[in-house]
Amino acid sequence: MRVPVVSKEGVPLMPTKPSRVRRWLKEGKAVKKWSDVGVFYVRLTVDPSNTQTQEVAVGVDPGKHFSGVAVQSAKATLFMAHLILPFETVKKRMEQRRTMRRTRRSRRINRNRNVPFKFRNHRSSRFNNRCQNKLPPSIRANRQLELRVVRELAAIFPISTIVWEYVRADVDRTSGRRKARSGRGFSPVMVGQRWAIREMEEIAPVVQLQGWKTANLRRELGLVKSGNKDDASPESHAVDGIALASSQFVRYESFHGTNVRGHRWKGSVCITPALFRVIRRPPICRRQLHLLQPAKGGTRRKYGGTVTRHGFRKGDFVRASRAGRQYLGWVSGDNARQVSVSDINWKRLGQFSASKVQLLAPNTNLLVLGTSNPTRPAFCSSRA
Structure with missing residues (x-):
């Protein structure tokens, strides 16, 4: 396990061992910090002895409902994350908004039949909603969450390369062969890829890798992938992020000698236990x-928004107590006397008295859940 380090100017340096971090903190050479993605790091208060950094890659495995992200160097795995994407939530809300807009437009402006029809017909549209090259909100929200996580990681790790798994709906992700044309070559994962890549190129150079190459490298590294995509574990999607990032250190290259020729894996990478986080909006x-x-009567009931009546905001990470038990969760609502606290799946843990709710971290627009101990992928390997 490695602890991220940034200089006193905020420039990411190479992560270091926890024992060295403890010595720095004891001597006053560093202060404790927490990233919005739930990673503990330190910020130096003195000039670093060395500012040289090694190559560190971020692997992003985009999906429709879930994505995997991992940070890897040649000597260690630094971070893993399982992203729960907001695709279904945004899609349902957009459908609801469309239904209500159509309901409003279907109403008559004036029901008096003595008025000419053109003055009492349906309300005309207020804007042109037939713009071209529009990115659907549900897909944009998916890519924005991945972009947000990568930006947070780039602020504490010296990222040199971002490896993006480029998805094509007409190509089999296992064999790499082109599928037969069936007229259904559309995939929500494909839409918005170019937009996301353009945005990430502002952080670091982006390398695109096709899915079948990711699968081959994952098998070569000995990483086991779970068949249950809903499982919030490193084996579901984070292992693909590790394989993508490892492609910068291990490559399948051709060779040929006097009497022999072929292909072989070349390079070296070590996959080690690392922090694992589950992240969602x-x-x-x-x-x-x-x-x-x-x-009726024009009386409006309070609904939505982030402000509560007890000084908390929705999304704040809090500790609540009741009947001698303590609960950790996020503020999701309130009433006149109580505050609602929910888990990462936004299922309510209970309603607690406002006086028994303690703020631990303000809202960052991210819900982060992780284990206190480093998580080991299904296999730890090194290839040379």
């Missing part, structure tokens, strides 16, 4: 003036 509703339909 808090599904907070936007502030609404009315609940779908206007309230």
